[in-house]
Amino acid sequence: MATVLLVRHGRTTANATGLLAGRTAGVALDSVGKRQAATTAERIAAVPLAAVVSSPLERCRQTARAITAFQQGEPQQFVERAITEADYGEWQNRKLSDLAKEPLWRVVQSNPSAVVFPGGESMQAMQSRAVSAIRRLDGEIEAAHGPNAVWVAVSHGDIIKSILADALGMHLDLFQRITVGPASVSVVRYGEHRPEVAATNTESGDLSWLAKAQAPTGDAAVGGGAGNATDQTGY
Template sequence: MATVILVRHGRTTANASGLLAGRTPGVSLDDVGRDQAAATGARIAAVPVVGVVSSPLERCRQTAQFILDRQGGTPPSLLDDDLTECDYGQWQGRTLTDLATEGLWSVVQSQPSAVTFPGGESMATMQARSVAAIRRRDAALEAEHGPGAVWVAVSHGDIIKSILADAFGMHLDLFQRIAVGPASVSIVHYGSSRPSVYATNTDAGDLSWLAASASSADATVGGGAGHTAPPAR
């Protein structure tokens, strides 16, 4: 029963200009994105993570490095192709304003399970590969480090939204209800009975309670007393 901290990469030059970057190489964090990633690294510094797994795209690797730089002992850093951005095919490199005029745009908004991007992948395939990757990594890190292990996965907005939808037990067609901002932190604990979503789309707040969290497979009836941060040293 490990816990994953899902981090979206910080803002990029493409995000700032309204471009759908997709898998375009060389898309980097802009100044705002670097500040966002540094702030997220500082938040996560309160938690000794057992590993940082990243999409291979540059913006995610840059964000992951900000997290690693604040970790004592430097946990293992790995790249996972299954956490890479959706293959948007012919949509890649176009502006969001232009794409909004396409007939497929409304389907992406209302029925993403029916979408296959022209020349790219389906959104259902995107979700299947990313969820499988997260669950596979989570099980492996728990087996190696124990049930209290906390790790970080750095990925992309639609990828993280699809992982959260699965954890919530939501159909993919509802995943557009979830917001995942640049450098945001979402937290999922994969218990033996079901996933528990501890947080979504946060960009501030103390995370030190994760360093000492003890989770049960059962949900707390009535909501429980909440998390308590470990005492300051």
């Protein structure tokens, strides 16, 4: 099975000021976000990528360009609209501190599967389109590059949380238990029997093991297995 690295974009000016940017055009990485994207790109650099796929929004495309720039090869690069930010409708461009006073806020926190953003999309529709796209792309990349292929999808916090919830077999109503920080990397493999979540919300640490990892057989190792083959001790 192929391996997908789910990367959230780096911090933006909207993130820093507590604004829900949504799909607003022109929201770019701030200085911190650019450094975060570069750090993530360096972490992934040791892993030859088959493809780097991005949400169409600028902050994700900036992050994707940083990742691609650190690659020695030339991974396939393209934009996927189905992993774009949620359509927050009338909530877009509003302060989170103000939105927290809305009755819908509590529903977003405790029962997101029932949420339809006013003038926007439902959280169920958001998850459905994102999961379908990731699973489809994963299958296409594996078919083209083999079961050991590694690829990156650069997207948004709620989108990645919803994809991870699906991979973990969690109901959407539980997805607020998952944290996805700016420029974090989560690792998912879609197997014959079930998805395998190898990591979530990592902001540091060695990823070179992904370049050497062999595709799992599909069965889970009873007892947990031997872990990654990389010896990081130096002796």
